[in-house]
Amino acid sequence: MAPGQRAGAAAATESKMARYSKAIRSLLATSLGLPGMQDLLAKELPEEGTDYRYTFYDEDPIPQNRLAFGDPRRYEIESHQFRVVKNIDDSYGLELNFQHETMSGSSPWYAVPGPDGPLQVMSGATIRERRNQADAGVRFLRGDWSHRAAVGYSSENDYVARYGSYSVERESADSLRVTSWGVSYSNDDVTPTDAREFGRVESADRDALSGSLSVTQVLSRNTVLQGGVSLTRQSGFLSDPYKLVWIGGAVIAENRPDERRMLTWTARLRHFVEGPEAALTMDYRYFRDDWDVAAHTLDISWKQPIGETWEVIPSVRYHAQSAPDFYAPYFLSQPGGIHWSSDYRLGTFGALSYRLHARLKGEKWSLSMGAEYYDSDESLALATPHFDSPGLVSFWRLSAALRFRY
């Protein structure tokens, strides 16, 4: 590639034309008024191909000194994903995704007071459960506008989700900025197993409506910055029907509010480093909701090509969140409010995850392999945790993916 071309191509994956100088882009923009030019400079559909990905997810067991009783072995999930992308002609593209997952293991149920801090009670190990998911999307291009609509369906023995989304993207005349808007809606039904035996709600539903806006701006030949915001409103039965809370000796079902409004800000910086010809990506995400949960997530990755065929991508992610008022591992007496939960996923904690991915590229195919180790702990939080969360999880995740281009 000519000098500067590879640099721009790696950094500006959003816009092919960003590697051209400002003067060249200006010339291209000037000539857009000529009949037919618009079509020649129009955006292109994503590459066609088929993907298969296998993921193995294995949570570490609850440490013995944190276990009250129950099966300490936590979740293990195996998932198979298939994806097919096919372009009908220059303006229409189709995308199909299928996912099949099998899950087994026990999960945190509630926590009880212990001599040195809260102890976790685990549910009995579940039998192997299956989940299937399918979604279909359509892309449509016209000039600077690119539209995408998708619908999906996920089903397992106690949970059904249906969702749809629409998003539209527009590239500015000088190809330096891409703005996209999106809206999505989902409607879920939960029918917990063994509802009568355990006094769980027999069936409930929830839905969520979400809107988002994001802008991607090419700052220079080697740098792209993306900023986004999204708002989501969830309503309905938002508690986990399997989770309980220990309150002054009694164990009752958790009770979260039936509405949740969430705001997320994201910023992503992608920079191409010319010496090693590597791409540095930094993602920051700020989450805030009306339950008073606040979370920060920072993800840094380095994509290093080795020769023409290999790519190695180490990355690290730090996540910190603070708990809502109605969270506690247990309550000694009736909590002040009407909501309570001991789900560790709502606790105050920090988490670090380390990943290493490698990719082998052929002419029409590529093979990726990845390993991730995740560990969460109260001591890693930014905010001061009021309590220990004995249910905090650590896990390994291994994946392998194969991709074919047509």
Added chain:
Amino acid sequence: MGEEEAGRLDRKYSHYRSDSWLAGFQKRASQSVGAEADAETAVLLDYAQSLFEFSNGSFDITTRPLTALWDAVRAIPSAEQIEAILSRIGWHRVCWGGQVLRMPPGVTLDLGGVIKEYAADRIAGLLRQAGFKHGFVDLGGDFHFLGPHPDGSPWRVGIRNPSARNAALAEICIGSGGLASSGDYERCTEIDGRRYSHLIDAKTGWPVEADHDAGLSAVSVTAPTCLVAGSVATIAMLHQGARAKAFLENSGLAWMSVARSGLIEGAIQ
């Protein structure tokens, strides 16, 4: 369909034909009230203006009289002859605000430097609208590639060796987009044993200084459109030498150049 479009553009913009639409347009433009440009011409004039600025005045569509002077003479024109022409022409003497063109009498427009490449893009666009996804348009060395071979492999184009006509000097691999070249080995004037390029620098009135080892004899450029590829190749030839190389590298486009010494620089893959 392609022939029709090429014919249409030739009839409209040719500077050779006295009956072309452009001939009438420039005559009207030299009247005080000026001439209103249609949509296509307006964009071409905007584009020519951009090229004038982009090349710091070296690329100028009013320089036909200079080219004619150098084509016709047997000896180097005198400074007075060149000055006489320079004082009458120049884009800076043209009044173009985006809709109406006003020019002093005697100033003519030569769109030859853009029309051929624009035609390649136009024809490619029409073919694409008609559903063609693979193949290319070739208008005398100015290409627009619609898309790679049906199996996905790119097109391979040979760059002719100026000194050995039937040998290829280098090969270019390209899947889609425009490819244009600017070179003077086919058209140049020879005066007193020295070769003078047909490309005249509008600022000096002289052909570009290329008759030495480091001088560029040809430049090829790829860009999303043949129009822009051709403009960049021509301006690089006008700049010559190290200035041309810096210009090409800064553009971010893929390019290749051949010097008189035979040195090949750049790569298009």
